[in-house]
Amino acid sequence: MAKKNAFYAQSGGVTAVINASACGVIETARKNKDKIGKVYAGRNGIIGALTEDLIDTAKESAKDIAALRHTPSGAFGSCRFKLKGLAENKLQYERLIEVFKAHNIGYFFYNGGGDSADTCLKVSQLSEKMGYPLQAIHVPKTVDNDLPITDCCPGFGSVAKYVAVSVREASFDVASMSKTSTKVFVMEVMGRHAGWIAAAGGLAADKDCDLPIVILFPEVPFGKERFLAKVDSMVKKFGYCSVVVSEGVKGEDGKFLSDQGLLDAFGHAQLGGVAPVVASMVKDALGYKFHWAVADYLQRAARHIASKTDVEQAYALGKKAVELALKGENAVMPTVERLSDQPYKWKIGVAPLDKVANVEKMMPRSFISRDGFGISDKCRAYLAPLIKGEDYPPFKDGLPQYVRLKNVAVPKKLVAFKV
Numbered sequence: 001m002a003k004k005n006a007f008y009a010q011s012g013g014v015t016a017v018i019n020a021s022a023c024g025v026i027e028t029a030r031k032n033k034d035k036i037g038k039v040y041a042g043r044n045g046i047i048g049a050l051t052e053d054l055i056d057t058a059k060e061s062a063k064d065i066a067a068l069r070h071t072p073s074g075a076f077g078s079c080r081f082k083l084k085g086l087a088e089n090k091l092q093y094e095r096l097i098e099v100f101k102a103h104n105i106g107y108f109f110y111n112g113g114g115d116s117a118d119t120c121l122k123v124s125q126l127s128e129k130m131g132y133p134l135q136a137i138h139v140p141k142t143v144d145n146d147l148p149i150t151d152c153c154p155g156f157g158s159v160a161k162y163v164a165v166s167v168r169e170a171s172f173d174v175a176s177m178s179k180t181s182t183k184v185f186v187m188e189v190m191g192r193h194a195g196w197i198a199a200a201g202g203l204a205a206d207k208d209c210d211l212p213i214v215i216l217f218p219e220v221p222f223g224k225e226r227f228l229a230k231v232d233s234m235v236k237k238f239g240y241c242s243v244v245v246s247e248g249v250k251g252e253d254g255k256f257l258s259d260q261g262l263l264d265a266f267g268h269a270q271l272g273g274v275a276p277v278v279a280s281m282v283k284d285a286l287g288y289k290f291h292w293a294v295a296d297y298l299q300r301a302a303r304h305i306a307s308k309t310d311v312e313q314a315y316a317l318g319k320k321a322v323e324l325a326l327k328g329e330n331a332v333m334p335t336v337e338r339l340s341d342q343p344y345k346w347k348i349g350v351a352p353l354d355k356v357a358n359v360e361k362m363m364p365r366s367f368i369s370r371d372g373f374g375i376s377d378k379c380r381a382y383l384a385p386l387i388k389g390e391d392y393p394p395f396k397d398g399l400p401q402y403v404r405l406k407n408v409a410v411p412k413k414l415v416a417f418k419v
Contacts, residue, residue, distance in 0.1 A: 024318025
């Protein structure tokens with residue numbers, strides 16, 4: 001019987017280290033060529049499987065695959081596309097199996113967040129129901145750090161490092177201008193429901209670098225008067241203040257401050273733009289001159305300042321996904337298990353997908369300061385190891401050198417399918 005091929009795809013918002021996971025998957029599969037045939041990547045995520053738009057990673061050199069480890073974004077293209085239930089869209093599921101059969105695919109590696117875990121679980125359930133042997137392994141990824149069971153998510157550590165560094169540097173800047181100009185700087189970061197990324201802004205200040213930082217978490221209902229009083233007190237004490245606001249901050253009425261009524265492809269509220277809302281409140285009520293910035297794609301694309309810990313974990317989880325598949329595991333996700341904070345030690349565990357899919361891990365209240373505007377010592381102990389270490393990409397003429405794969409298409413065998 002011919003060796004089974006593998007399918008790998010990237011889903012959702014990409015990160016600075018998702019390609020490191022891809023590298024882990026592909027390199028490990030290549031080392032087990034006696035058990036795994038080719039690794040096909042889905043062009044633009046699961047859509048690549050539905051449309052039979054597969055990429056033959058065997059056409060890429062070992063050097064280029066290795067270079068994925070230091071290249072940001074999604075090398076094969078990603079997507080925001082969530083499979084509905086089997087009863088709602090049976091044709092799509094049957095199409096997946098049809099494509100997998102046509103290309104002798106027996107391993108399914110889906111690299112993404114919570115919605116991707118749900119897709120991976122559904123694919124596993126479908127293959128069993130339709131009698132087609134397929135091992136589905138979810139490779140965790142999300143800058144939001146909101147997947148359950150795993151201690152942290154690949155992608156988060158590097159975003160946290162970028163935010164902490166940016167807030168520290170911007171705070172130094174505004175401090176130098178505060179006497180005659182800007183007194184408040186507002187930085188908006190990602191985080192729909194969980195405030196992990198916003199919390200990372202708190203790392204900018206420490207015992208050796210006292211900085212006035214106010215953090216607005218999605219987990220803490222926004223109270224305008226309390227917020228303004230906090231900012232005002234900081235400016236009067238330090239002469240300036242930096243505010244880190246999560247895009248998912250909600251008012252006491254439960255509505256997103258930045259909700260414009262738009263939805264993304266997953267049906268979630270399209271957020272973004274809360275920084276100018278908050279900055280205007282400061283200007284109108286306190287009269288302080290301000291500047292604001294939205295980190296947006298910059299925070300998740302910043303491979304030049306990625307966390308070494310994050311890169312190592314991303315690669316290790318991709319590698320482990322293949323090893324789990326070869327051991328016969330199915331419908332599981334490799335996880336990070338923390339063994340200690342100081343020194344930071346971790347190992348890889350395994351979680352069943354039915355415990356991961358559609359579950360969000362929020363910031364514990366114990367990680368937020370009593371007044372709701374900062375991080376606790378417990379949170380600092382959790383976050384600090386995740387941003388440690390540098391893993392710089394190679395530079396040439398002052399710019400980072402990232403790989404662009406050839407992404408050669410696999411010849412199609414089936415009739416076209418419209419998504």
